[in-house]
Amino acid sequence: MKTKQYVIIGNSAAAIGCVEGIRQLDKAGAVTIVSREPHHTYSRPLISYLLGGKTDRQRMRYRDADFYETHGVRPLLGHTALSLDPAQKTVALDDGQVLPYDKLLVATGSVPFVPPMEGLDLVSKKFTFLSLDDADALADAVTADSRVLIVGAGLIGLKCAEGLSGRAGSLTVVDLAPQILPSVLDERAAALVQAHIERQGVRLLLSVSAARFEDGAAHLTDGSTVPFDVLVLAVGVRPNVSPAREAGATAGRGLITDEYMRTNLPDVYAAGDCTESFDITSGERKPLALLPNAYLQGETAGLHMAGGGKPFCTAMPMNAVGFWDLHIVSAGSYTGNAYVQCEEGHYRKLVCRDNLLQGFILIGDVLRAGIYTALIRDRVPLDTIDFELIKDKPGLIAFSRRDRQKKLGVKPA
């Protein structure tokens, strides 16, 4: 059989998942990774930990230094894929190389979304916060005296604030939304986390936005002015659908795929932040820019490219994040009947609908949260377990003796 040519555009979780998926079934095929960034594969969410001195460039590698060698990957790092030709089955790079493929994965990730804001072009020290190069540039710009203004109180903006907290003179975060982390938390949980973040000395300004910038100052919609030395734009991210969409791949907000991560173009797959996922808890298609989702999609694509595999159909919003040692985990969606426990520093919300757990938020005590996640993922009917028993403390004790035996006991011969 002819050796298959696999080409992967991207070098993060979805790309690595794809390589590991391919290699489960095909040890011989030629795998090429094309990445705009010149770096070895690294964990993107760790850039805030790098700023905070909690990891370093070696430890933030997503895979070992010899990963490309051990997995038979030809890495073309520092090269941009400009276009793809689905008829000829080739990818054209910025240096003129044309790579033929039998199977192509588009894992182009997401790009920062910066809405048009008056005077933004006048600001000399402004940064986005999505890549290792962003983190390096920000680290170079921020000194112990710097007043840093971050626009966006989502995961990226607040993790950036935490990462900078030991480095900057002062930190202010501004967001148009009335609460922090609107994509992750409900109002009450957000207030709890907000108080915790404010206790660390971060100033949070909500329900306001920057009406106008000049170099060194933001004039807010409430009439106030925030002077700054360094500006970070963390409003949001958008799936990077280029160059696949130009080549004819169907895209909504992200690239559209089936459950094997195939696009509408023959032998072209897409995975990770550049795609839309089907959220099993809301029944909606939407971008889910989450690392575990990216890996699982990438692996699904890789297995299918190599001639096997099974569909991936358990995507849902999921977040695990900590701010100054306060841990937050959440999953699913929050429409339904809610069970809520809230006390000093702890929050627990479980949302049920149609005899299923649909979502949860845990703050503080997050131990064994995966048992809840599995109830959502596996669509476990709640009347088949003793759900009351685990509302305050997740455990396998909620399952029937038979199910516990299946999970923990010796499998039947």
Place this chain on the structure above:
Amino acid sequence: MKRIYVSEKWCLGCHLCEYYCAFANSGSDDMAKALMNRRINPRIQVEERGGISFAVSCRHCEEPLCVKSCITGALSSEGGLITIDKNRCVACHTCVLVCPYGTIMPSDDGMMQKCELCLKNTIGEPACVKYCPNRAIIYEDSDVPAAAR
């Protein structure tokens, strides 16, 4: 591959597995010194209620969601054994969020820990199995005949 299996029929709820687990992974050769007057963080934990008890530790899944979801690459699977490189862990708790058994938890220093079948400590075989007084925790191949249970 050999795995740990538990039987709630034989579990006494004595929690000895928790103590031996914590001791085995303490790096100390004195059990009293290692465990006395401190909160232990064992990698195996007993669930109990109303006369039912059973111990739960990592199942070393064939499709390990923890490994696939780990944001740093700290968790890996080799030959069916799932291990964590604590040096690369940043305690983001993604593994806690995805493990369907609830068997990855913070260690004494806050970074994550999990059962590694005592293959990375000096014991070399699962201490919970070795010291279970009622053989409620066993370590064997999954395809053993039913007579052995």
